[in-house]
Amino acid sequence: MSFPLPAGVASAPRAVPGTYTRILHGGLGPDPVTGAIVEPIVQSTTFVQPEVGVDTGFTYSRAANPTVSALERNLAALEGCEPDAVAFATGMAATTALCLATLKAGDHVICGDVVYGGTVRLLREILAGFDVRTTFVDPTDLDAVREALCDDTRLVFVETPANPTLKLCDLAALGRLLADHPARFVVDNTFLTAAGQPCLEHGVDVVLYSTTKYIEGHNSTVGGAILTPDAALRERIAWCRKATGSIQSPFEAWLTLRGLKTLPLRLQRHSDNALAVARFLEAHPRVSRVIYPGLPSHPQHALAAQQQLVFGGMLAFEVESTEASLEVLRRVKLCSLAENLGAVETLITHPASMTHADVPVEQRLAIGLTEGLMRLSVGLEDPEDLIADLAQALG
Numbered sequence: 259m260s261f262p263l264p265a266g267v268a269s270a271p272r273a274v275p276g277t278y279t280r281i282l283h284g285g286l287g288p289d290p291v292t293g294a295i296v297e298p299i300v301q302s303t304t305f306v307q308p309e310v311g312v313d314t315g316f317t318y319s320r321a322a323n324p325t326v327s328a329l330e331r332n333l334a335a336l337e338g339c340e341p342d343a344v345a346f347a348t349g350m351a352a353t354t355a356l357c358l359a360t361l362k363a364g365d366h367v368i369c370g371d372v373v374y375g376g377t378v379r380l381l382r383e384i385l386a387g388f389d390v391r392t393t394f395v396d397p398t399d400l401d402a403v404r405e406a407l408c409d410d411t412r413l414v415f416v417e418t419p420a421n422p423t424l425k426l427c428d429l430a431a432l433g434r435l436l437a438d439h440p441a442r443f444v445v446d447n448t449f450l451t452a453a454g455q456p457c458l459e460h461g462v463d464v465v466l467y468s469t470t471k472y473i474e475g476h477n478s479t480v481g482g483a484i485l486t487p488d489a490a491l492r493e494r495i496a497w498c499r500k501a502t503g504s505i506q507s508p509f510e511a512w513l514t515l516r517g518l519k520t521l522p523l524r525l526q527r528h529s530d531n532a533l534a535v536a537r538f539l540e541a542h543p544r545v546s547r548v549i550y551p552g553l554p555s556h557p558q559h560a561l562a563a564q565q566q567l568v569f570g571g572m573l574a575f576e577v578e579s580t581e582a583s584l585e586v587l588r589r590v591k592l593c594s595l596a597e598n599l600g601a602v603e604t605l606i607t608h609p610a611s612m613t614h615a616d617v618p619v620e621q622r623l624a625i626g627l628t629e630g631l632m633r634l635s636v637g638l639e640d641p642e643d644l645i646a647d648l649a650q651a652l653g
C-alpha cells in the first residue's frame with residue numbers, strides 16, 4: 259500500500275510502502291490475556307512485583323507504563339527506528355528532556371531562526387541562565403550554520419516547515435554539513451510527522467514531536483515524543499524523563515494511539531484542503547501574501563515537492579495592516595481563533611500576539627513574522643465552506 263502523492267505534484271512516484279500498515283500494527287498486537295485488538299488503558303500507578311528484585315518490566319508509571327510503551331513502540335515503527343521512542347506529557351516536556359539529556363553548562367546550541375515560540379523561550383530565558391548559549395541562525399544559509407558551529411556545539415535544532423512562516427530547511431544538505439561534527443542534528447517534525455516527511459534518512463539524529471498536533475490530531479490531548487536510532491541517547495532521555503517527571507499519562511497515550519491510526523488519511527486531506535484555501539487566498543485582492551509550500555509562489559516549492567510527501571495543512575497569509583488582520587479574526591465563523599494546530603477543526607491565529615508574543619519584536623520582524631500575518635491550520639471541513647468563511651471575513 260502506498261502513501262498518496264501530494265496533490266498537484268507531477269513528480270515520479272515516491273511511495274513509502276507500508277506506512278498505513280506500520281501505523282495500524284507496528285509495535286501493537288492483541289492483548290496476550292484477553293485478545294483485545296485495541297491496546298488496553300492501563301490506568302495504574304504501580305505494578306506488583308512477584309518478589310524483591312523481580313518485576314514485570316513495569317514498576318511505577320513515572321518511569322514507564324504499558325499504554326505509554328505501546329504508543330512508543332507504535333511511533334518507533336512509524337518513524338522507522340524500532341524498537342522504542344520516549345513519550346512525554348507535552349511537546350515542550352520533550353524538548354526540555356532532550357536539552358537536559360544532552361547539554362551541560364558551557365555548551366552551545368544552534369537553533370533555527372524560525373521555531374516554535376516555546377522553544378525560543380526555553381533556550382533564551384531558561385537554559386541561558388544555566389550557561390547554555392544559543393545562536394539563532396537561518397538554517398537555509400548553510401554558510402551561517404557552518405560559521406556558528408564550534409567545539410562546544412551539542413545540538414543543531416531546526417523546524418521544517420517552520421512555525422509560522424513556513425520556511426523550509428533542506429534536511430539532506432544540513433545532514434551532509436553536520437555529518438562530521440559531533441553536534442546532534444535535531445528536527446522538530448511536528449508540522450508533517452514521519453507520515454509526511456521521513457527525516458532519519460537525511461542524517462537526522464533526533465526527531466521531536468508535539469503529538470498535540472497532527473499525531474493525535476483531534477484537539478483532545480497535549481503530548482510530545484522523541485525518536486532516535488541512538489539507543490544510548492534514548493535511554494538517557496527516558497532517564498531524564500523519569501528524573502524530572504514528564505511522562506505522558508496512560509489515557510492521553512491511548513487517545514494518541516487512537517488518533518495515529520488515521521494520520522496519513524488526515525494529513526492528505528489537510529493538505530488537499532490547504533492547497534484549495536491557499537489558491538483562493540492567493541487570488542483574493544485583499545490578501546497581500548500567501549505562504550504555502552504547495553503553491554508555486556513559495557520560494558522553496560521545489561524543495562517541498564522533493565523532501566515532503568505532502569505539502570501539509572499549515573499556511574500563513576497577510577493582509578495590508580494589523581487592523582485589517584484583527585478584523586478578519588473577528589469576522590471568521592467556521593475558522594476558530596485558537597492556538598492549537600494540526601487538528602480536525604480549522605484554527606486561525608495571530609502569531610505576533612498569540613503563539614510568538616514572547617519572541618522579541620526585532621527577531622519577529624527579521625524572520626518575516628509581521629503584525630498582519632495570520633496562521634491557518636486547515637482542518638478537514640469541506641473546503642468550499644472554509645473558502646466561503648474566509649471570503650466573508652475578508653469582506
Ligand SMILES: *Cc1c(COP(=O)(O)O)cnc(C)c1O
Pocket residue numbers: 348349350351374376417421446448449467468469470471480481482599
Ligand atoms: C506546539 C508545538 C510545540 C510544543 O508542543 P506542546 O505540546 O504544546 O508542548 C513544539 N514545536 C512545534 C512545532 C509546535 O507546533
